[in-house]
Amino acid sequence: MTGTVMEAILLKNGRIIDPSSDIDLAGDLLIEDRRIADIGPGLKGPEHAQLVDLNNKWVVPGLIDMHVHLREPGQEYKETIETGTRAAAAGGFTKVACMPNTSPPNDNEGITRFILDKAREAGNCQVLPVAAVSTGQKGRGLTEFFDLLNAGAVAFSDDGVPVRKASVMRLALEYALNFDALIISHAEEPDLSAQGCMNEGITSTRLGLRGIPNAAEDVAVFRDCCLAELTGARLHIAHVSTKGAVEIIRRAKEKGVKVTAETAPHYFSLTEEAVEDYNTLAKMNPPLRTEEDRRAIIEGLRDGTIDAIATDHAPHESLSKECEFALAANGIIGLETALPLALKVLLREEGFSPLEIARLMSQNPASILKVEGGSLEKGKRADVTVIDSELPFTLDRDSLFSKSFNSPFLGQSFRGRAILTIMEGKVTFDLLGLLREG
Template sequence: MLDILFKNCTIIDPFNRVETKADLLIEGGRITGLERDITPRDGIKTINLQGRWVVPGLVDIHTHLREPGEEYKETILTGLKSAVAGGFTTVCAMPNTRPPNDSASVTRFIIGRARECNLGRVLPVATITKAQKGTELTEFGDLLSAGAVAFSDDGLPVKNSRIMRLALEYALNFDALIISHSEDLELARHGVMNEGRMSTTLGLMGIPNAAEDIQVYRDVRLAETTGARLHIAHVSTKEAVEIIRSAKRRGVRVTCETAPHYFSLTEEAVEGYNTLAKMNPPLRTEEDREAIIEGLRDGTIDCIATDHAPHSTLEKECEFEKAANGIIGLETAVPLGLRLVKKGVLSPMQLVELMTVGPCKVIGLEKGGVRPGELADLTVIDPECAFHVTPQNLCSKSHNSPFLGETLEGRAVITLFEGRCVFDLHGMVS
């Protein structure tokens, strides 16, 4: 267990509404001191953090770990390595693995593997329907007892509105959370990027905003009529933000997330048939991007989730139409979020909130934050550290990032989980 004294920290802890300059003492893995000036002691290593941020371990509620079944893209171990390198100590594992997580045995397998890896917390999300076929509901009670924290057919929508309604009614019995991948498949069919000026220029089939908006509205209405808890995944359109904003005003139990790429990039990134900018929902327009940022600013969007979706070069180095959807995101989420802080759109506290308290509230996870008595589960962020995004510098098994080759500013440099150091970029702790 770790003994360490961090001097000159900028503590940003939205769990305890604390933003202050302080020293932080950790003994036996537990936070024992948080004061303006702590005197170094014998036998305890002292590190001067020089104003770097100390925040609660980040939480990502949308991660594709690919195990079981597609271990050539990512495993629970490499996914966790990528998570802690990005500052995340908790990730929710999406269920579209092979086989999908539609039974208690798969849920237990994921939890067991994560425990063996012992790097971070993995909370499995189970499917809503068996084999994600959209026809028969899974055993919510069994899956919850096995450790599932929510239900989603992510990767696919629940196409049949009646089944979605049944799922929400069923979830209400357990007050369980349904996570919607909102997409009207008929409208999106054959589309490979956003429908608009850019798709016309490139001669590619587009996916209209309406494919997302219509399904978001359907699911919000079903949540409203059933009273169940609904979370909308990866919101990318202006209209979806507005639908959720107005639903929240009416008291509908709806939350939502967006991913860093939707507030960082637009459809322009697809130029040159760049398969690394291919994802679902697709990158939208500047107008949508601005609406997403406004949603983050005014609290309509509850959290930032990465939608970390590893794919091998095989699935990305091919024709645009055939390329797989999705990008890795765990290691670039912090620098992309920091851009919003540097532009003055979000305060440091707001950004950290969107990556800790926000996701915790969505899934009902209790965390203590950075305060004496707690086992250290925290991240040191250096807002200025240059991060060259290269395959060598990424911990994920896959390297499908549209930021490859770029130098981003700021990143997680130290991550502590359960009182142990699980990531240490500059070898400061060990």
């Protein structure tokens, strides 16, 4: 059963994976009064506790996705806060940060409060609003950072579009410094990417499609790293897709610039070959790149240059994908495939440890956004995800909770997914009906 707050839940015989304390041990976890009450071997909960034998399934801190598009307000035919957060819970997420490019954009307290109210009402997943950097995301006047932070915004970004002028980005970083606020950069130089619809290279030439060169991303990442160095403010680079961007961020970090970065599962899973046959389901911005870029992204995740995995969940109704490639909308849904892809590529193909995956999908996003989470320590709010790393399943339309199903992974078989999601002690997803009354 889902949606019910249980006073006590005792997860027995799990593999407890807590990146905040570097723990990966067999044991139990007790949740009481919405908090983690105890952790360790051979726990005995109170008599009324709901007991689940996990048989060595992973127990990790609730996953956190720092980059989603929930489409509400304004585009409820693509997704709503209710459906998007249900998809999040099904993907194992207990917190998601939503980008401001709604209609109207989240550039004022009213919209920020509206998002938070809707999310609370839905109760599936905590939503952390990212407010716009500039009014109307037009790249001119800055929004009221102070008011937006008070209303509950966790960061600022014009994501969907880049902050076009370097002077405006500089001002935003200087303004953010007053509040130690985070600026998230959608790093794209529109003079180079204009009208492009896929990666620029041999494949785009063969398909006869206008390309977007890696340089469109690299130039923008470099600009924003320079501005972060100049101002001393905290910068986060969204959806890193190129080898060059990884190298620039690595160098900036070595110099002590306060920069962090995320990539999306599709950039470590797919290459531009996915758009052969003009498959609009693999069209996104930044575009899928080459195998060389994919390798660099994986190495960036391995050495800590890239701090986080974020989905860039971008739901679209079918019509906006069922059209000519160049005209199709950008983006894919990601909340329900992020963890399965991380298990497939990072865990099984690349040898990442479960702890590393928990760090990339929970601990690091929490610390970048400065929110509670990413930890299973005693006393913390009980945001907990149980993962069956071996459970086979096929991704089909009917099984998706998202309102849209624009995914290039439809019909594919996976091994491993979230089976139980608990947000602040409340069961928000229970695939196998592990928790029953009585």
